[in-house]
Amino acid sequence: MSAGLTEKLSKPFIAKPSFWPALATLFFGSFVGMYHVVSLNVSLPGFIGIFHTDLGKVQWIITGFSLACGVIAPASGYAGDRFGGKQVFLFCLAGITVTSVLCAFSWNIYALIAFRILQGVFCGLIQPVSLALIYRTVPADKQPLAVSVWSFSTILGTALAPSVSGWLQGYDWHLIFLVTVPVGILALVIGSRILPSNSVNKETKLDRIGLALAASGSLSLLLLFGNIYAWGWKSAAFWVCLIVGVGSSVWFIIHQLRTKTPLLQLRLFRNRTFTISLVVSLILSVALYSGIYFVPLYLSEIHGLSSFHIGLLFLPGAACLTCATFFSGRYYHKFGPAVLAIVGTSILIATTYLFSRLQVSTSLLAIMIIIAIRNTGTGLALTPVTNAGMMAIPKELSGHASALINWLRQIFSAMALGLFTSLFYARLAVHQEQLGKSDEAYPSAYTLSINDAFLFSAIIILSALPLALLLRKPKGVSCVEASTTDAIRANRS
Secondary structure, eight states, X not given: OOHHHHHHHHSOOSOGGGHHXXXXXXXXXXXXXXXXXXXXXXXXXXXXXXXXXXXXXXXXHHHHHHHHHHHHGGGHHHHHHHHOHHHHHHHHHHHHHHHHHHHHTOSSHHHHHHHHHHHHHHHHHHHHHHHHHHHHHSOGGGHHHHHHHHHHHHHHHHHHHHHHHHHHHHXXXXXXXXXXXXXXXXXXXXXXHHSXXXXXXXXXXXXXXXXXXXXXXXXXXXXXXXXXXXXOTTSHHHHHHHHHHHHHHHHHHHHHHHOSSOSSOGGGGGSHHHHHHHHHHHHHHHHHHHHHHHHHHHHHXXXXXXXXXXXXXXXXXXXXXXXXXXXXXXXXXHHHHHHHHHHHHHHHHHHHHHHTTOOTTOOHHHHHHHHHHHHHHHHHHHHHHHHHHHHTSOGGGHHHHHHHHHHHHHHHHHHHHHHHHHHHHHHHHHHHHHHOSSTTTHHHHHHHHHHHHHHHHHHHHHTHHHHHTTOOOOOSOOHHHHHHHHHHHHHHO
């Protein structure tokens, strides 16, 4: 990469007066993308009656979408370098808006599945591209705050989308998809005027072999861990997906380290701070999604709450998440990522353990308070950890770093949920055997199984504490980080 291009990429593009409008555009774009990632988790069974079909077909509304997200995410780094971050962001935002309209007017289940897969392509790109835009355009002193706002949009979409879609399905299912269209159009219009254009490298070539290997590996692993309980480890599908997934992943790593124009810069792992922050963020993401997944199950099955009421119960937690996220961004430079991550992770461990002590008679107030405290820990820990890793690398590599982070988060989160689900059903069988399979014993067995899943999650989160201690306050690019960049440049030449 030429010195002139590096200088252009290193220069912040967002002027001070347009900081908040530009950040708001990235916020709403990220929110729209995340909304459609989780919007159908609660309302999925309703489509069985809407389209007069069965659960096996309906599940592909989510499965096909998730596979598309996982396959396309590694290409976001190339897309940003080749076409420009602003152009790719606006293209994805337009794509999400158009596919939302198409999903709303689906005439049968097959049309909806096809449009959801297409929507997954745009949603899989917009998250890493929007994060990379922050580090390419926002001045370093404002990046922690900017990432806090961006992270909040992601988690807010995760928290609100299930309850909103559940309520809208009871009123008019088409609105589940149309509700984000006005937001998408507004963000598209403002973004085209406010967001700055960055330099592009038209000589960048797409690593087709790397993309094919990443796609086959992602597809195989996502299918494997999404169906691990249903298939069982003795089935042929289990072993085929395992062999293809692991084999493609190993071949992908070897290919990326040998080629001059890799799809993802795996040499970023030479950067100690980036590697530690990525591992910690993967662990925290697993913790985040385990809570979002199992708490609603418990509230629905044991307390009989509707998806809308479950969403209301999560609202105080969303408020705490907002405050903690902004606090971590505001005081990032004062306390440093290690302190914030340790405090937040400790809160996550304690509250996750409390969830492993649930009873059938646990009050809704107690659950709401634990959710609020748990979200506070998430807000304190996740954003500083991500920011520490992204700030440790040069701006010119932010697209590859963002693509790597988002891709691995999707893969590991899906794998973790598959393992948690398998653990839950395995423990449910054990507890039903111990307590009996009567209707009276079922709530107790169900609750104990969720407790086991949360205890497993708490143990996983515990492993993040010693790693968080290794994070340091940001002091610019270190010698190790500089050598990483030099190695990547040397490999290109």
